[in-house]
Amino acid sequence: MEIIKEKTEQAWKSALKEIYEHGIEIKDANNRTSREALNVMITITEPKYDITKPIETMNSLKKWVYPELDELEDVFFKKDASSSYYYTYGTRLFKFANSKNQIDDFIIPLLKKYPSTRRALAAVYRPLVDSRLSSKENPCLISIYFKIINNKLTVSALLRSNDMFIGWPANIYQVYLLQKYVSEKLGIETGSITTVSHSAHIFSEYEEEIRDVLSKR
């Protein structure tokens, strides 16, 4: 499934509609029913104009408390591990395996030196830690790939499991923040963002809210 839209909200709603209408119904290990589509690719060509819109929509539902934008940003950019989160993307990106700052010490200098490089990949998944049968909390975001095209920084994020209704709005926002951070350091503009979700799903318990979101113009 491939979706290409100019704006974030359009892309999100299209993906939700597709999975809602054509996804396969499955029951997961926790006995939760969901509709699922495999390898869903979403590209947003101009994310900067409405990147927070899906989060605003989630907040407007008032049924739950969605993380604040500054919490999403804070955690994503925090290098040090926190005792309160089982893992954070920030630690994995900026202090991978407790040592490597993949963004500041690799991606940015690499892109500065070789703007046409195909090596600008930051990994989030750690097989030594995550690929264990006893592991309960595995990161959904696997890697982020950076590429300069037409002097704009494009970013592609690979996600193994993606709750398209609840998780994707935060995921895309965080990826955008990273895109902005790197592009500012490089002195270039931000380009498109693509997410590839191996398992893109929506849970049946949120179907009412999903219908509500889809019905809004």
Add this chain to the structure above:
Amino acid sequence: MNLIEQRILNKFKKEPLREIPTTEIVREVYPEEYSRIIVAINSQFSDKKASNQAKRRKGQLHRKVLYHLNTLVNEGIIKVGSVKGKGEKYFTLAIEEGELVVEKKHKQIVINKPSISTSLIDDYEARGIVCKFDPENWVSKLNCILLESTNQKGINKFYELVYNCFSEVNDCLGLNDFEFMIENNSIENTEETLKKMNIDTMDYERFVSLIINVKNITDNSKILDFINSFVKIKPKNIQLIFKADSKELKSCSELFKSISSEFSREEIKINIHNKKSHEAPIIIGKAGPYTIREDQWQEYKENTQGKTIGLAIANTSIAIDIYKFYRENLSNNDFRELIMKISKTLLKVSANQRRRSNEFFKRINELNKPYIKRFFSYNKNYIRFWNYDLRDKKQEHLLELLESSKEDVMKFCSTERTIYNSCGMPMNFDIVFSSVFNKFSKSLSKREYVKTTIRNFKDYHESEMSYYINMKERLAHVFEGGDRCRFFRKGKFLPEDIIKEMVFLMNTYELALITYDFKELKGEIKLTNFLGSETE
């Protein structure tokens, strides 16, 4: 700017939301000298002269720092938040939130105090319906920690840990398997520790539960010696909790006869934790009881026990004054709405705590390395209920309301965990219900509760008593955060009567914590007027 003032302000800069005791500030200002003083005071190798000298120096340092603290108070930079124990002052930043710029003689220190949004419940708080436990340290401290006695090498080392944890919690500590400490140390040493703990719990206004796992007792005489010391010292803020099933209780009947006899004579409460009903430890605090869920306790035992100093049990407590709620003629729908507002507030507050956890729990994190996350895995937020009367016409559906509200809250917590997980911030967020003890806050409504008095065995079969116990059994399913069933024992009785009654209660009812209180009763009213709340 004076160097001492700089160090004081840097302490507040690091921990802008905390109420900090003078002792801790002195320790921050003079880290090396202060630790030398403490070693000299506590060391068994110090002679009396050296020890007295160290105490004098400690006093000098306190006075010196207090002088500068008072200067900062007069300048409106900090304020005295509270005075606890034997008069120790606790200081906090004078601003509610925002940026504070302190500039003196070319030296500038900028302190940021973030806001903690509780706007959803502000109105209820103003009306006295909702009440936070220890609002000054609401976010920066844990309510309750369980410490494992068996992890420690000796009682002195263990007490050092207990003492350090007094400043990490704002309510209580549970010392699990304390029989291990009693049996593996000399009675003189254990008694000395108990004396120190008694003084420190009063100074810090903290509570300690010594949990004795009856099954593990191998040396009755040592336990009895300890019981005698306990009766002699009669600590104000320390309780003994005997964890057993009825068989274990019967097999130690001689020991329990002595305990019943000594405790009843000295009017000390006997707490029996019936592990057949609930195996996870129960801790008695100032706010109320604390515990964790059975499945989580099993998981902890299998994966974590022995790797950390213990377990964080609770981080925040909010009480709802049911009497005040219904006095305002609010409806059941309002009740459910209030519960959801509190739940959302707890989530927002915990978000704040999560983001600053490395700052708030720095010492705890150090002690639990490399298993920091496991220590915090089962931490709960508490919604506690005060002054309810299930026989009041307005509250006749309260139990059902609590049951359905509990379901709502569980669903809310599960959804939030899913949201945070999906957003790449997997965390533990949980809310449980429990009862309140009257020391929770002075602003709680006055209660006309009945003390459930037992004069002989027949009293347990009285219809009113059965009603009370059955109601407590039903509440136990709602109060997953812990509850206590208390009986007042009056009249003439033999120690074996107490054991017989305890065994009966343990075998007949699903009550996790049974407390026998031998205190003289005043102003008792009949059970027909019963207001089911707890009292300490």
